[in-house]
Amino acid sequence: MTTATRTPHPSQAPCDRLRSGARRADPWKRQGKRGRKVRTLKKKAKYLFGYDAALAVTRDARYDGVLLDNKTPNPDVLPALVLGVCLDKPGCRPAYNGLKVLSRLRQRGYEPGYLAGDLAYNNSEPNEWQLPVRALGYKPVYDYRINQLGKQAETQGAILVEGTWYCPSMPQPLVDATKDLCAERIDRETWIRLIAARKSYRLMPKENEDPEGHQRVMCPAEAGKVQCPIKPRSMGRGIHLPLVDPEPSPAGPPKVCRQRSITLAPAEGAKHWQALEYGDGEWQKIYFRLRNSVEGYNGYAKNPLAEAIEASGTRRIRGIAAQTILLVFQLAHANRRKIKNWVETLALNGERPRRRTHHRRRTKPLGSWTPTGYLAPTG
Structure with a gap:
């Protein structure tokens, strides 16, 4: 199963950006209703320098990260990993960049599955994203504005x-x-x-x-x-x-x-059509598993004690080509680190794992007893 995400412009989602440089407020003035000039500042600051990274993160959306009876991960369920990346100007051509990554994955022999991304993708023109993605064999799963x-x-x-x-x-x-x-x-x-x-x-x-x-x-x-x-x-x-x-x-x-x-x-209806019924149990299971994997990997690779891909100081060189090469090496190292940590928590051939698995609570959360506003767990 494959999912794509876009690291958007900082003004849209600061938690997902890759950036370097400074920001400034708009110094321009505008006319008031009575002709007097009023100094205003933009609510969303504009970054002078930075790139958007489109990441293709893969995971098997049929399974959650539930531990086996021996408190170890299921060896048949691989962790979420990055398979493709593309860098571009902030807020520029998200559909083109995402489609370029997915096309290369198909050329390398990866089988298509459910596809989820942020709102920048399904807000694109159908002939630039929705229809080509379906032609590649992917089954889109969307959220909406x-x-x-x-x-x-x-x-x-x-x-x-x-x-x-x-x-x-x-x-x-x-x-x-x-x-x-x-x-x-x-x-x-x-x-x-x-x-x-x-x-x-x-x-x-x-x-x-x-x-x-x-x-x-x-x-x-x-x-x-x-x-x-x-x-x-x-x-x-x-x-x-x-x-x-x-x-x-x-x-x-x-x-x-x-x-x-x-x-x-x-x-017909290509801009908003998706493979699952919006909001039902199957949609919640597939969509949120894919999106959570993307956001989780972003946080994993932004770890300041590891790859720190969000910090511009880890790639002290100019140019989108050079930045792309260095970012690919960082993501490859994050993949390797994730696979290594996952393998060390497996209990193979009856042996004890080398590392202790992260403990997951099995008790009900406090929100389970709320009379309203509770989404029952699915799958």
Whole structure:
């Protein structure tokens, strides 16, 4: 499983930057409403010098870092490692740099899997990131900005809600569930129930994707997930199935309701489409494991007592080519250090490990007893 991350411009995420140099506030003035000049300072300071590092970090998202019964790591689950890196100007071409790293990994024979990155990637143009990534065989798993939540696209009557295609008559509270959570109109327990209720309205695949990325999908009434009066044969299947209430229209029902199945092209809703249903247990397990691995590796390689890749003093030479070469050596050393520490904690052939494994608490945290706002553990 592979995940990509971008080390963004310092003004976006200071915890992920690689930088050198100083910063300054904007000295320019602007006109006030009444014509008087008002001196203002930018809220986000601008760094004069620095580079963005796009890192490709790999890990097996099927497993957590849970210890075996003998309190040692599972030897079949490798630690998260960096497989590729690309340096560029701050905030410049994140999609191009990430795609360049992923393409080289495919050329070297690495199998694609789930792919997660920060918001700079899925905010790119579809023909620069989303579509090429899917063409390489990766299955993207995204989070979204606040203004990208809810309904994102529509085709043939079907609606794209947070990356997944649904029935056009899905109730509005289900469509706006995440928006209501962010606006604090509902709590997390209610949000979890609403996300689970979306599954009945999802368009179900009828066939696998063809080599060009097109796929036939069925209306949920045809798949036996809901009851819909437009499809009389779906009625009377039991009260356990939701009853759809289509909105009447002078033009009649949309194509997805008239036909038994429709074809979805890869370009339709490509900017926000993702392989998993946003917010459900599988999405939480895959997305957060991948993102946590990226952030964890960043902190591991920034250790001031080890590689200290964030400190400009560890690479005292100018030029993006020279900086890239030195950074690659630092990351390779971080990989080697991580593998060495992992091997020394394994209990192989019944022998005791050379190093003591970090103790993980098995008791419930204090937050487990909160009445609301608790996300149940998954997987």
